Amino acid sequence: MTPDGESLLEGPRARRLCLELAMELDPDIRLMVFQLGYDLDSGRGKSRVLLTAASPDDAGTPPAAASPEVLAAALGDLDPAGLDGWRVQAALERAVDAARYWQPPDGEDVLAGLPLVRVALRSLADRVLGTQGTDWWGESRGVEQWAIDWRSGADPAPLPKHLSLAEWGRRERAEETQAARERPSDPNAPWSGWWWSVPQGIARTAGRIPAALSLVEDSPGWELAAVIPVRGTGRTLEIRTPQDWTSLCRRFPLEVTASRRHAWFSATGRNGRWVIPDWELVAAEWDAVHLTVLGYLNGAGRALPVGPGTATVMAGWDPDSTIWLTDVVREWEGPRQSWHRVPQDRSWRPAH
Numbered sequence: 001m002t003p004d005g006e007s008l009l010e011g012p013r014a015r016r017l018c019l020e021l022a023m024e025l026d027p028d029i030r031l032m033v034f035q036l037g038y039d040l041d042s043g044r045g046k047s048r049v050l051l052t053a054a055s056p057d058d059a060g061t062p063p064a065a066a067s068p069e070v071l072a073a074a075l076g077d078l079d080p081a082g083l084d085g086w087r088v089q090a091a092l093e094r095a096v097d098a099a100r101y102w103q104p105p106d107g108e109d110v111l112a113g114l115p116l117v118r119v120a121l122r123s124l125a126d127r128v129l130g131t132q133g134t135d136w137w138g139e140s141r142g143v144e145q146w147a148i149d150w151r152s153g154a155d156p157a158p159l160p161k162h163l164s165l166a167e168w169g170r171r172e173r174a175e176e177t178q179a180a181r182e183r184p185s186d187p188n189a190p191w192s193g194w195w196w197s198v199p200q201g202i203a204r205t206a207g208r209i210p211a212a213l214s215l216v217e218d219s220p221g222w223e224l225a226a227v228i229p230v231r232g233t234g235r236t237l238e239i240r241t242p243q244d245w246t247s248l249c250r251r252f253p254l255e256v257t258a259s260r261r262h263a264w265f266s267a268t269g270r271n272g273r274w275v276i277p278d279w280e281l282v283a284a285e286w287d288a289v290h291l292t293v294l295g296y297l298n299g300a301g302r303a304l305p306v307g308p309g310t311a312t313v314m315a316g317w318d319p320d321s322t323i324w325l326t327d328v329v330r331e332w333e334g335p336r337q338s339w340h341r342v343p344q345d346r347s348w349r350p351a352h
Helices: 012-025 027-040 068-076 085-097 107-113 115-120 122-129 165-182 242-251 257-268 293-299
Strands: 145-149 204-206 224-232 236-239 253-255 273-277 288-291 304-307 310-312 321-324 329-331 337-341 348-350
Touching: 012 027, 012 085, 012 107, 012 122, 012 293, 027 068, 027 107, 068 115, 085 293, 107 115, 115 122, 145 329, 165 257, 236 242, 236 293, 242 253, 242 273, 242 293, 242 304, 242 310, 257 273
Parallel strands: 236 288, 273 310
Antiparallel strands: 145 204, 145 224, 204 321, 224 329, 224 337, 253 273, 288 321, 304 310, 337 348
């Protein structure tokens, strides 16, 4: 079922998408978000510093920041006439890139989560869902898939061998045991650690190229990519809503409180018991799990309740990507493609 704008905005990535769009459509809103985002950022004056330029006749005092109330009014008056699929896709890419689950959200995410700003974004969220070019956001995993290797497509190396889920499970349990023994129980303690909720090092594929090349959380700025056609068989579980994710965690819970406590408290503000799916057990029932774009926008980065005193976070999983739990995905017929990022506009183009 396709969510409406109000339910979509429960997700921090969806709120950021709409805020990015509003900034694109109105320069005045961009300036207000820049100012307010800086004021609300946990790294204000430390990891994030505001520099201002002043003329010799200027006292050097920056202009007063707009209030959230003024921003909300501007969002309510926003003219969405320039909204199109290209702008929505670009805003989606920026919202995905800004995701972070190991420290507090940035000031723009905090701003978008303020109740009056969230209400003001509702109309824009409804328009986004009706924009041409977003119809695929709810689609299931397609037969045609692509594995992405972040290096030149001229490299003929085969698909890399992937970590087994048995090894993943051993590492997770060892990390949890060590964290419970060595890390403080105070969630405010300055401690970092593992924060992913899906296995790193197993096979992943994407359904759309070039979109997937830019839909990367906290992208390190890759410039080259080999795009490899693949096919997979078997049973695929679709994560379309946060409830799909929490149901999976409820059926196959793996305790990760000690190892995720500090990172996820920083990201969500919640202190309590945490679980993720036990992917070894999930693999007995499903060969692959696909996260739709709508499922990502509505669910990623939230503290999602699983049971009394227990919650989970969907973290480290790019939208419209599939994780493969069993050995059923293979490189398919057709040439590998080389793609590169164009410096001028940072878009991806095929290499010739």
